[in-house]
Amino acid sequence: MTSLYERIGGAQAVDLAVENFYRKVLTDDRISHFFDGVDMDAQIAKQKGFLTMVFGGPHSYTGQNMRDGHKHLVARGLNDSHVDAVIELLGQTLAELGVADSDIAEIAAIANSVRDDVLDR
Amino acid sequence: MPQLHFNGTAIELPPGQSVLDGLLEHGHAIANSCRAGACQACLMQATEGDLPPQAQIGLKPTQASQGYFLACQCRPEKPLSVRLPDMAEHRHAAVVTELQPLSEQVMAVSVRPEGDYPYRPGQYTTLWRDDGLGRSYSLASVPGVDAELRFHVRRVPNGRFSGWVFDQLRPGQRIDLQCATGDCVYLPEYGDDDLLLVGTATGLAPLYGILREALRQGHRGAIHLLHGAYDPQGLYLRDELGDLADRHPHIHYHAAVLEAGDSDVTVAQVDGLALEQLSGLNNPVAYLCGAPDFVQGLRKRLFLAGMAMNRIHADAFLPAAANTASTS
Numbered sequence: 001m002t003s004l005y006e007r008i009g010g011a012q013a014v015d016l017a018v019e020n021f022y023r024k025v026l027t028d029d030r031i032s033h034f035f036d037g038v039d040m041d042a043q044i045a046k047q048k049g050f051l052t053m054v055f056g057g058p059h060s061y062t063g064q065n066m067r068d069g070h071k072h073l074v075a076r077g078l079n080d081s082h083v084d085a086v087i088e089l090l091g092q093t094l095a096e097l098g099v100a101d102s103d104i105a106e107i108a109a110i111a112n113s114v115r116d117d118v119l120d121r
Numbered sequence: 122m123p124q125l126h127f128n129g130t131a132i133e134l135p136p137g138q139s140v141l142d143g144l145l146e147h148g149h150a151i152a153n154s155c156r157a158g159a160c161q162a163c164l165m166q167a168t169e170g171d172l173p174p175q176a177q178i179g180l181k182p183t184q185a186s187q188g189y190f191l192a193c194q195c196r197p198e199k200p201l202s203v204r205l206p207d208m209a210e211h212r213h214a215a216v217v218t219e220l221q222p223l224s225e226q227v228m229a230v231s232v233r234p235e236g237d238y239p240y241r242p243g244q245y246t247t248l249w250r251d252d253g254l255g256r257s258y259s260l261a262s263v264p265g266v267d268a269e270l271r272f273h274v275r276r277v278p279n280g281r282f283s284g285w286v287f288d289q290l291r292p293g294q295r296i297d298l299q300c301a302t303g304d305c306v307y308l309p310e311y312g313d314d315d316l317l318l319v320g321t322a323t324g325l326a327p328l329y330g331i332l333r334e335a336l337r338q339g340h341r342g343a344i345h346l347l348h349g350a351y352d353p354q355g356l357y358l359r360d361e362l363g364d365l366a367d368r369h370p371h372i373h374y375h376a377a378v379l380e381a382g383d384s385d386v387t388v389a390q391v392d393g394l395a396l397e398q399l400s401g402l403n404n405p406v407a408y409l410c411g412a413p414d415f416v417q418g419l420r421k422r423l424f425l426a427g428m429a430m431n432r433i434h435a436d437a438f439l440p441a442a443a444n445t446a447s448t449s
Contacts (some may be wrong), residue, residue: 023425040421044430 004056004106008099014051022047024065024089031085034073054090054110067119074120083118089109125188127171134196140165140176140203141192151205152253155439157191160247160257161299163192164211179302200386212249213238213298217290218269224357225276227323228286229261229404232270240264242330243408244438248272249284249297255443256282259327259410260301263334264409270298273326273357282441305408305436307334315343315402319395319419322355324348324411328435330356331408336369345373345398349391349411353384392419405433413437420426 038077053059122133144151152160169189176195177185219231242263243429249255262271277283318328359436366374377389409416416437
């Protein structure tokens with residue numbers, strides 16, 4: 001049986017999805033303000049890491065660096081509703097690329113598994 | 122705390138402090154200018170220890186493999202031994218050959234390096250005065266077309282370097298150049314694509330180089346050059362660019378200012394004009410040069426309008442840091 005990561009297209013799928021996903025994030029009024037003034041190149045590199053992880057690919061994310069990387073945003077009010085928005089936009093991006101609903105659900109579940117780390121609780 | 126070894130002494134670096142700040146605090150004179158990893162004025166070499174990857178961004182692979190790094194971007198977590206590099210390897214001696222005012226605010230400085238000086242139009246380098254004061258400028262010249270290197274120096278209010286260029290520099294004087302760097306350059310694979318060149322003030326310098334390099338390489342797609350300034354006095358090379366557009370039907374030159382006075386220059390934000398142009402372009406490639414806010418803002422808007430990041434080349438002109446130390 002092929003893994004989720006292989007099924008949706010591996011690193012190529014990450015490259016296809018990352019800019020569309022980032023455009024949605026930057027234009028969504030619920031969350032775009034968290035990205036004001038960030039370095040776009042560095043941010044796209046982080047988004048690639050995030051997508052690789054939620055696609056079930058090889059990644060170096062740990063609960064600790066998820067916590068450390070978002071603490072300054074939690075201090076600015078990052079909460080469950082923002083995580084929901086990110087997972088929703090992720091689902092939209094994947095649906096537009098033709099990823100099957102069952103795979104999108106599996107990816108959303110992986111994204112949900114780091115929710116408590118991201119929100120530092 | 123990681124220990125930093127330099128010139129036979131050891132310094133305790135607080136976590137997060139850069140090698141540059143640590144050395145300056147302890148009284149070592151380390152040349153520096155932008156403090157943002159762009160100008161490469163603070164190039165140093167590690168002789169022992171591990172460098173954080175961030176410290177080598179933008180260096181040539183050959184430099185990185187020899188342990189060269191940028192002191193302002195280096196925040197080590199482990200002990201590190203460093204030294205100043207042999208500058209002769211990284212700087213080129215040169216002679217100023219001509220100073221030509223392009224406007225009241227902009228001076229074209231022509232420079233002849235001794236020996237080979239490889240560069241590509243649109244790259245930038247640091248010019249060094251003999252007392253160690255250095256500033257970064259983009260190359261407006263084209264190898265094989267222009268006999269000499271050419272830079273556009275804008276007079277910055279109270280600017281130490283630009284004031285010196287305008288008031289004291291004379292042809293025949295010597296100046297040092299860093300190796301050219303930067304990836305805001307023309308690529309032959311763009312031959313049939315439409316180019317969108319957008320710059321403010323002396324952001325025109327790299328664009329002027331890129332435009333003429335594209336012509337030299339026989340670029341076939343359309344080329345739109347948009348130059349923005351606060352008022353008409355901030356525009357320059359208007360006759361040259363108008364001539365180029367007259368002679369080449371695929372070149373389009375647009376100048377825009379915020380305050381036109383009694384001139385007939387278009388009043389518009391140049392980034393707004395760029396976004397208007399974008400929809401009519403075929404496989405666009407963008408080059409954005411000038412003030413950091415303008416460059417970062419337009420880059421984001423072009424990306425959100427659907428351009429891929431790797432087709433937006435950007436060169437933000439960083440101001441020199443306020444409290445620069447000189448080497449002497």
